[in-house]
Amino acid sequence: MIRPLLFVLVTCIGGCFAGEVQDRHASVVDSFVPAPSLDLEAPFSDPDRALGPADGRTVALGLGSALTLRFFRDIPDGRGPDLRVVELGPDGARAWVAVSADGVGFVEYAEPLVDGDETDLDLADVGLTEASFVRLRGADEAGIDPGFDLDALEALH
């Protein structure tokens, strides 16, 4: 543990904030509206489970839910896909996904995400040059943990 800690300390000299340590992944829950059906005592009702690298711990996005996550930097529209959505499936769940540069104006993809291990999205497909907010809206209640089981978001550039 000593070496990784030293590495973090060294890279933080000259200006650092906590989000830089994990800036390939969503760092903050900006807002969360749980599905009306969601058992708030269940582990899968915790939206923090979608932060950081994929770890098999998921938040269930059922019908009527909306979760907005924020990255601590702008994800640029680079070559090919720019954003990876990691879901634990398959149980047939779907979710609508939208992206935003400022957290106010969101552009939603025309097709819902279908569950599976990973889905890669291209910001160019919705006409954005960068984004730092991602919003998912559950589209159904499929599966044991009702709805789309979001594990993590990852920036690919």
Ligand SMILES: [Ca+2]
């Ligand atoms: Ca792209």
Ligand SMILES: [Ca+2]
């Ligand atoms: Ca997770």
